[in-house]
Amino acid sequence: MCGFAGLITPSTGNLVERVEHMLAPLFHRGPDDQGTWTDASTGLALGHRRLAIVDLSAHGHQPMHSVSGRYVIIFNGEIYNFADLRKDIESAGSHVDWRGHSDTEVLLAAFELWGIESSLGRAVGMFAIAVWDKQNQVLTLARDRIGEKPLYYGRIHNEFYFASELKAIRAQCSQHLEIDRNVLAEYMRFGYIPAPHSIYQGLYKLQPGHMLEVTAQGVANEPRAYWQLDANVAQETRRVFEQASDDEVLNEVHDRLAAAVKLQSFSDVPVGAFLSGGVDSSLVVSLMQAQSSSRVRTFTIGFEEEAFNEAPYARDVAEHLGTDHTEMYVKALDAAALIPLLPKIYDEPFADSSQIPTTLVSKLTREHVTVALTGDGGDELFAGYPRYPITAGLWNKVSKIPMPLRRAAGSLLAMPSASDWDKVTGMLPARYQRSINGRRVNRMGQLMKARSLGEMYIRLMSHWQPEDNLVIGGSCGGFDSFPAYDNGSIAAMRRWDVNQYLPDDLLVKVDRATMYSSLESRAPLLDHRVAELAFSLPEHFLVREKVGKWALRKVLDRYVPRQLIERPKAGFSIPLGDWLRGPLRSWAEDLLNPSRLASEGYLDTDKVSRMWTEHLLGKFDRSVNIWNVLMFQAWLREIQLPQQFKAADVGKEVFN
Template sequence: MCGITGLLTFGSVGRPELLHVVGRMAQAIAHRGPDDHGEWADARHGVALGHLRLSIVDLSAAGHQPMVSASGRFVLVFNGEVYNHAELRRALESEGAAPAWRGHSDTETLLAGFECWGVEATLLRCVGMFALALWDTRERRLQLARDRFGEKPLYYGWVRGAFVFGSELKALRAHPGFAAPVCTHAVAEYLRLLYVPAPWSIHEGVYKLEPGCLLTVQDKPPETAPSQPIRAPGAHGTLSVHRWWKLAQVVEQAARERLRDDAEAIEVLEARLAEAVRLQSLADVPLGAFLSGGVDSSLIVALMQQQSARPVQTFTVAFEDPRYDESPHAAAVARHLGTEHHELRVTSAEARSIVPELPTMYDEPFADSSQIPTHLVCRAARSQVTVALSGDAGDELFGGYNRYLWAPRVWGHVSWLHPAARRAVGGGSLRVAASASEHAAVALRHVRHPAEKMRKLATAMEGAHSVDDLYRNLVACWPAPRALLQDPAGLPERRMELPELPHAGLDGSPARMMYWDALTYLPDDILCKVDRAAMAISLETRVPFLDHRVAELAWRLPPQMKLRAGQTKWALRQVLYRHVPRALVERPKSGFAIPLADWLRGPLREWAESLLEEAGLRDQGFLQGRPIRLAWQQHLAGSHDWSQRLWSVLMFQSWLRTNRVA
């Protein structure tokens, strides 16, 4: 795991200045790679690359980056891991295309692959997570690439005098020509979703490269930024973006290869997951795993321990508030599996002490409040290991979110109502929604705090004309964010944009929700959250569920193998029960939560009040004070729980103050 950055200038710049600027950009993200750093520049073409290294595989100087290929044609900076790089080396050797290896890093393997097979063909052979920048000295071409699901981040954009890129916005801001204002569209989408969705970033003229995409700049970049992000396939002058991997194609292919037999599916799933865990357990540094005691993390740890000759190191955080403390469940699973378990006990005050760090850690507004416990468990792991495996992505791939169960069921029993009647349900007639069908009670059987969930569902039904609309409303924080902006001119109020669906393979609304979540919520919220929380303290995280072969298998499972008898993740549970007794993991899904509503009414109230003061909001120039103050007063009075909405505003205001953005 590392940090990468670089630039391609529009005009003539000397090599010393290029090295100085790229070194400055790299230093801004030094936390991503404390073990080594390097810079490379070619003044003839105005290109410079920078790298920060967190040494995981091949700790020697042979893994130093930027790395030049054996022929001298390619120069590469690479962030991530290619788990099957030993297999790729053997393939190169069998084809007589392997160079005289200098070390055993996956970066060197990639360069040899690019020389032999080409860039896209090599990426398609890779099992891994990555963001990379490649300069082709022969073709005078810069290429940026991101992994299939977006585990590793990559920003790019325009500053005065150069096209720039980096693992985090900090690197781009460190360029002396950076002066990008806040993007109003990004603010609106952030308030809607709690994160800035790709390909947007919080700054105008700066964008995120979307997962599975390859960006190419031929020779010199365009000197001005496009007014809108470039979506694949698309181009802007000499810059083009296209997808080298498409989830839609995976879903369509899976529809032709459905697994129909339960027993066969469970066997194949366990074997595929075990192989992913084996590959991701390879490292030249200490390795462990997060363990919450839930289905996903317990299964990853069980498969790790099954393959390990010594106890796996596992990590969890214990909170003093029993409503949010999952540590007893994690400890029970750890005892059963025989892991070396580490439990970090954290007081509420210690957890709240993370809050001032969040605007810097997350680099742009980000308001998933589980960012706090996520960073805490990363800290716990980093005290003992350099790499930690997680159970992320199990929900999106195998049907783990409660909305997949109860939203379609409840909608099916109220969709026949006249829209005015549905608005009445959405406006507060919770008993109507809850009693619309006995199936609603079944769907909520495995839900923690079902009354809160039903309240959110009832609100989401207001204005919904289909179950897809209901999904949009369920994932929205502020449903009409444009109304919060001081200057919404030119920004129409519109529904949340959803990725285009594949032509086949999505059987029913739960499958559509999983597909949309995999393309939006997973990369832009879950993976972003974990990457920043971990890399802030130089911890590498790995996600076995995102081995693309596991994901492909997940889409081959029919819906009834994911959601069955009112229960989520049915197939994963069947694999887990082979290793862990059912009683240890069967409990309502809770997520990685904190008592945010109570904190805002109590110990964080003074801090929140300072950021939500109406004159201050007005002076900032972005958000209207009146609707926000109303939500704050209702929350303090206890008539509503607006903690999520308020947290989004607080994180935005805190980010503005920290980053001194005009």
């Protein structure tokens, strides 16, 4: 796990100094080693910061050259099946004089034997790669299939830049970067920035499963996919599972997950796991512990607010499995202390508020281990979100109602405030009050007006709606990113999440939070072979009686009693609404100052102020909308401050 940066420029002076300047703000991604390589004839500079995980010796140093000298690579991530690839290379008759046992060296040997694209197809792992082909004078950028590792690129004036994080590019050309207002509108809509966009004009994210070739003159071709989930799920495989019994499917799911966990548990440094006590993390930890002769280290975060506290559930699972468990309780003051660091950690505007507990649990975990396995991906792949069957059922009913009547009903539901609706829903029996409240009734009013399943789902996943027109001079896209749903509406919603929500929100959150503490996270459920299996399963293996992740729950039953797991899904959330009205209020009001918003000229001041007032008065819970604004405002303040990146200082301020 590492970070890298590079550039191609016609101005060949000071190449080493320039790439080192780009590497400085990436110190946290690789505190163990630094390396650079330049080619003055082409104006190419490659830089790398290393977090040593496999082959801790100098033989793992990057940039690394292939044996023939044709390829030079900088690489962030892990190739989990590198030992098998090494055997395949040797059995193919290639006589490689191995210098060490790193996956980077194996990857280079694979490039020489099979070529870059074919090698990527054979690799199992998470990665972002930049490799220079001296023979063909081509730079290839590539990103892993699901999008666990980040990779930004773009051409600014006559120079081509690429890096693991935007801050590395900003360190070289901040004066030339302009905020893209349309992208800002998309950020306000979702709370994250969907690929291939970045917050800046001219800079992009390489999409998951894609590769990009760049000439020696810094001219990039269009990115192309080397892997696509739908294309790799054969209809024949689907037909096999349609005829399979429950036990046959469960055994296949178990074996494929166990194999992924085994691969990802390999390391030359200590390994642990995040444990929330939910299905996904509990299953990963169960499989880890079943394969380990020693107690697995597990870590969790708890909250003093009981409604948000899952630590007791995690503790019960840890005790049952016999793990070596550590927990940490978070207070509002802990969040307040962390918040000023979030713009540095997340690099571009990012507003998933679970970034706070994720960053804190990463810091806690790094005090004990260097690698942590996570349960990320289970909900998207195996249909774990209640919103899937609920939205499918709602659309099935709503779509039968004539549109004029739907619009009228929607307006009726959306017009009263959430607090007014709460007075009505408060008269319902207690068992209904958790699922039926004013905020949900208001949201239902929006969804009733949707013209398609795609619009309904994307609206459900949106914070600020496109018609809110919050960003001055910017506008959101429509609803055409939703995939066709030939295999069912739930499959389409899962596919949209795997395309966008998972890589651009959840995996960004985990990557930045863990890497800021120099912790490597690994997600066995995101092994692409597990993903292909999940999308080949008929729906009845995923959702039964409107409860998702049926297959994962049944596999987990083999290790953990159901009563330790079964409870309403909470997610990794914090009491943000209360905190914004309480200990975070003064910080928020400083960033939301109307005169400041007006002078910056990005956001509609009246709309922001109205949202903030409604939240403070308890009229609506506007915490999600306001958090999007606050994280942009905090980020904007951060990039406007003078930046002095020194490798010795970066990361020291965290949690001190």
